[in-house]
Amino acid sequence: MxxxxxxxxxxxxxxxxxxxxxxxxxxxxxxxxxxxxxxxxxxxxxxxxxxxxxxxxxxxxxxxxxxxxxxxxxVISTEGFSGIFIYIGIFIVYWLAVPHLGFMVTTPFVMLGVALLLGGRNWIPIIAMSVITPVLIYYGSREFLRVYLPTWTL
Amino acid sequence: MFDNILSGFSAILAVGPILGIIAGVFIGIIFGAIPGISCIMAIAIMLPMTFYVDPIIGITMLLAVYKAGIYGGSISAILINTPGAAASFLTAQDGHALTKAGKAGKALDMSLFASVSGEMIATLVLILVAAPISAISLQAGPIEKVFLLLFAFTVIGSMAGESIPRGLLSCCLGMLFAMVGMDSITGSARFTFGIDELIGGFTFTPMLIGVLVMPEVINVIRRRKVPHHELAITHSPNPADNRISFAEFKKVFRTILKSSGIGTFIGALPGLGSSTAAFIAYGEGKRTSKKPEEYGKGSVEGIAAAESANNAVCGSSMIPMLTLSIPGDDVAALLMGAFLIHGLTPGPMIFFEHTETIYAIFAGFLITDLFLLGIARSGFKFFVKMASLKRYFIFPCVTVFAFTGAFTAGQNINDILVLIAFTVMGYGMRMVGLNPAVFIIGFILTPFLEQNLDQAFAIVGDDYMRFFASPFAWVFIVLSACFVYSSMRAKRKASKVPAPAEEKPA
Missing domain, CATH: 1.10.287 (Helix Hairpins)
Incomplete structure (x- = not known):
């Protein structure tokens, strides 16, 4: 371009x-x-x-x-731009979904999506990471920072 | 001053700050060592987590991330020839040549010792000169401060951008975005277009993460098909090749001292940054070396020159920020934001209003060097392993941390929209050659400029010539013009140098 x-x-x-x-x-x-x-x-x-x-x-x-x-x-190389659009799309869906589905429910899917986008296929460690990280962040924020991340409201 | 330094040490030598420093060093080295991402990402992600702790713990932790991150960048540069930042380019040249010769341990050791020495020297200079400079700058009134800020905008805008108009345009855009919302002086709502959410202006943390951090994630997403390089330390059967002896360190100590001096001086000038320091120190080291032919081909002295200068910038870049409220580069801008969030307004008054905190931070700065030396020296293998993690493990976590960080700032889901919007904008800015760091500096400094400008207008009344009555005004006008002129000359000179011919595929 x-x-x-x-x-x-x-x-x-x-x-x-x-x-x-x-x-x-x-x-x-x-x-x-x-x-x-x-x-x-x-x-x-x-x-x-x-x-x-x-x-x-x-x-x-x-x-x-x-x-x-x-x-x-x-020269602006447009190679790999599709990935950027998908990533921004994932982020927008994340922003829209979190207030309704909550942080703990939405985040594992987002992490899986980003890992998949980056070519991750080691399912077991990726799934483990996608589940454990949100749990740690959620409780860490609540207990140490007194920040309450959104929860399920439907 | 000596009493203040002692009280600073007594404040920092407690469980909380020490744990913060240790965590900061670990995180900084790991993030710095991951190829393709810089310590700025680590600082921005850690920033929201420090909101709820004491400023001494929070700020020293961020500074530890900064220092360790700069050093961490040399690990990937040495092991896989991938400098995380332009400043590590020279380290990569010599360091990777040593790695290929099986002497990775020697290169890593030299890089660590030079980094720590450079940082310590710069920190000592910071401690010794910051308070006296702030005492002088206290004499400046609103008119002088206006010219000082205009000087800072001009220097940073003209030195940091791809071209002078692009650098200055980045700065102006940052200034314009800072004016959105309710004006603190008059209470008027500017550029809100009837949207209530804009009255508070743009939340700083999501904007910062969006403009400075997320474009790096997007870059990785874009280059996701580039094969992953795993970091590995090469070992030589000769133990002397895997470490730096005291005699070898002594041999390069003069170079380290000189390069640290260069780095400290350049770091104290706004807008020049660590790359300039590393290149000048490397050039000077080569000029005065007994073996200049080894530079670029695996010279331990070359690594010492580049790394000590590069790391000395860390400490000295705090000088203009803490004494004059002028962040010299992107990391200093980020740290200035952190200071503001913690209720510490950088500037001459900080030494009088928050004496204990600021000297505790200085003490933390020095102690960080010792921890960096100990932790990095004992955990090379661990850090190399962590930095070798596949990107599909790292970047999903970075995405979630960015989301949480943006939300934590105001506990407002609309801040995520700010994050997304500024992510797109930050990436777009990089594509068209605008400088996101200059944008952030413009954003941070504008409220100070407007406040001082308002006070200056109140002082001069209708007699506008009083603006130019102070000699400071003329000094800063002349300095600004000189900087713009020299930057124009430097850029014209650089554009005349032919680009290296691209290698043709066989």
Whole structure:
């Protein structure tokens, strides 16, 4: 994947966001008056974002229009990206399931899923790890840290 | 100061802190030695677990993880030529050459002794100079602090990024994210878009784990088809090849001292980091060596130079953080977050408000070196075995620890969404050449900047020229310009050096 194209698109989005911050007066709500003004620093930062994003966009656009050869860091290898999507998917399901099914029920399946994704096939140690780790974390958090991880609510 | 150091030792020599240090050293070495992951992951995962213990125990434990993690990185570098961080690249060159010659024990020993010596020297410098510097920096008012912070942003942004605009853009993005939520000065809600959950801003721990730790897990997931390398120590039948003798250590002691000095100096400057220190010290060691031709081909002196400089950065990177509230690198930013979470605000006042705690932490820093020496020396085989664990055992656990850590911070399930969002963002930032560490530094320092800026505006009123009345202002403006200029020159020079030709398959 050509990073220069991503640079142009992302920089454009950042520049739009910066212009919105610079021009919109409804981004802060309520509060007292101060010498500085609530939007002073965000606008200064937005101004810098505009400058740096524009610099990156122009540099990348120039290289793109000249058809310059891609340098080392400008090539984004997409190999193995499917694994990333699956991992993020597992994490989202984990986040959605934990409040209902509880930490102790959900975590072993998540650990099994991640181990499987990483090519683990030694079932007995993997299953043992997936069961023992959540139990240790759950009781460890409760007894030592006084943190109560979510439990089954269905 | 001597009384404070003694009281620090008396506070640290208790069961809790010592157990914390031992646990930190174990965890740090294991995480550091696992190829492909850095000690930053260990610190971020351990951070939530320290919330509920005394700051002396919690912070010394994290510092032990840091020190041991940096040393642990050299184990994988020496044994399988996989440096965990750029700073261990040079150790890998010489260390792996020794491993191939059956002298892994010698390389590991040298690396350990050099690491501990470098860390101890830097820690002593930290103890001796931090309090006097903080006494000077106490003289600075809000205007001077504003310029100091702007200097820090400029230096870190321009030195740490892939290019200057990308480094500074990373910093600006971190600053912008820090402004989300209720402003502590006026009580206004900024960038909340009517979402109540955003009024408190982004929770620090999930964001930190998301931006700095999870992208490393994702990298491993992405490269999951790369074969697993098992670590193993090679043994030579000649016992002298498996250890470092006192005579050999004495021979390289001058190099260790010099490299530790270089590392300590570079570590005290924000933004340069351990890689720069290791490369400069290695170059200097080679220049003054009697056997420069051995460097890169299995030189014990080369390992000593790189490792002592690399590890000296650990202690001295705390100097700008503790005295000026400027974290010099990603680990210092993480540790600054830990200090803040424990109610200790890094900066000159910390030496007056939390004298006993800070000197106990310093004492812990020194004691950690002794524990590191003892534990690492006696448990090489154990650590190598632990670091050889297959990744499908390690990363499911890391995932669950990250989840628990993010939840523990606020006991709020929405923090997991913050973790997921910043994981994607952190990985995306790395892909497009933005620097996540600079992003975090921008995030941490912005509240200080805004607070000081507000006070500075109150002082100067309408007479804006008073901003430039202080000589400090001009010093920092000139220093910022110099840093940006030298960084531009260095980057232009680096871009002109032709990349090494890729090996063609036969």
């Amino acid at each position: 050509d990073r220069r194209k991503i640079d142009v698109v992302l920089s454009t989005l950042l520049m739009i966001a910066a212009v919105i911050i610079l021009t919109n007066d409804n981004l802060a709500d309520g509060g007292a008056e101060s010498d500085l003004g609530i939007m002073f620093l965000p606008r200064v930062v937005a101004g810098f974002i505009l400058i740096f994003a524009a610099t990156i966009a122009i540099q990348s656009f120039m290289k793109l229009s000249k058809g310059a050869e891609l340098e080392g860091q400008e």
